[in-house]
Amino acid sequence: MNRENTINIVMASDNHYAILLGALIKSIEVNHKTSEKINLYVIDDGISKDNQEKIRASASPEIVSIFWFKTSNVIPENIKIPVDKSAFPITTYLRLFAPYILPAGTERYIYLDVDMIVLSDISDLWKTDLNNNLIAAVQDLSETAGSPWGGIPNYKELGIAPEAKYFNAGMMIVDVVQWLKEDITNKVIQCLHDNLESVNFADQYGLNVILVNRWQALDPRWNSFSILDTKDPFLIHYLDIKPIFRSYKSIPRYQDEFYKYLRLTPWKNHKPIPDYVRMSRKAINKVRKIMSAYLK
Template sequence: MPSNDGEPTQIVFAIDESYSLPLTVAWHSLRASNAELTDRLQIDLLYEELSPLTIERLRWHAELLGLRVRLRPVHLEPIRYPTAFGGAHANYLRLVIPEMYLDRERVLYLDADLVIRGDLSALFGTELDGRPLGAVRDPLNPVVGRGRALPGWSKLGIPPEQEYFNSGVLLIDPAACREERLFARAIEFIAAHPEHIRLWDQDALNWAAQDRWKRLEPHWNAFPLSALVRTPWVRYTTQDLMPLQDLVRLEETSAVLHFASPAKPWKDLLPEGPAAASYRALLSAVRSAERSFTPAI
């Protein structure tokens, strides 16, 4: 990954109170799968408001795992951020990243509802080939003309075949994003066209980026589709574009498994299977560790 000599590798998460538990699961998975990288990582947590107890708990986990973590309160521009269909204000916090990291050549953004199972070194080292960001094509919305993303895309003049990325894993070049005003234009789009927002920040970023994004290998952001297709929230309709059997095989070997959709495993909403079982094991380890947490508050 391009960086200055001695500069730690920057990872950013963003949460609200409701995602503090899965965030600790993500941290534990990161430490377990990337132990050799620990000393090189700078992990920042963006948030608008967290309780003192949650902040204390997160700091305790960071110290337990030997992770260098900074908690950074941020404030979004005062516009209306659509949160219908299960979204949250915290979904939009990643939009401040280019303006916050003026001194970084690369920033890796990760959602909190994922587990890291492979070495991230290759992802950090991925060249963006002049693009402002890298992402993985969204398996449930692979193009804007199929799926639930960007409602009213035709009125915006977007071709139906334009590929659409998932924003749960983003490799960001902050300087290039600032130069192209990619994230700034995403915020302007939200303010001007909230009726075209269905998948929150992701819709706005896809509108702003159009085709100016590097396609990352799909194993960097795989979904547990073997389970998701058995939920009421997912109806797989893009077999011709991304065969389901290929995506199911991918989930078995992926470096990052992203528990997208409302079927969150920490809420026991993901159907039984390997993905749910592996998440339960991590969650159990987190809860076991927390037995020794004694809050000072």
């Protein structure tokens, strides 16, 4: 375990979801009660200068130090991002490259999707014992590799047991040293290319194939899905329609929680936006993913 009095967190965002990043950062800061400082590494997938300033203003520099990395400098030139069938943006794949942006000697980090808020002290998550596993995560809604609607569609062909537990990759504690030693990033990307017809949830598919039975299961409250009414969640993950949209349809009080933290940021006057904006972004994500693949 990293003995330094610093918590390392990695996030990735495009400009559309910069507002989510602001609320997430503020929620971490507000609920962090112990003495550790937080180093936040942001993979910037086209965040505007104005939104970058808002993100900086969402964090107290006495507690949070922010380090920025452009997508173009994060993905190696020889890497070709798979063009899967989903509407997940390219930004989703950036978590695969997180270990390469961290300072030499870093032992672990927490990865968080931006569509989250943290309601408990992040230091409790940081101190998790990985028990010699490569990552720690929370079991996904689909629960197992053999799930009829999620999981790993071609688990039989891959020789994976249907009852093998399947994790959600939106929140992970990662052993950097072991990840790099085993070249997990390239193994996941190759897995995606080799099984493209079965890829259902972007890189989460590949991570679960490569890390099957090699992850530490955490208390589900550390990745509480917004469609479920969980008692005392530690972290809320807005899996479905994000709380910034009028069409948000998950647990209502979770949207209220999101806006509680957003009001502490420069986006404090934000109002939920029309759904046509969300749908147009999904279409743009698909086009951008295809164009990126052809340009590589």
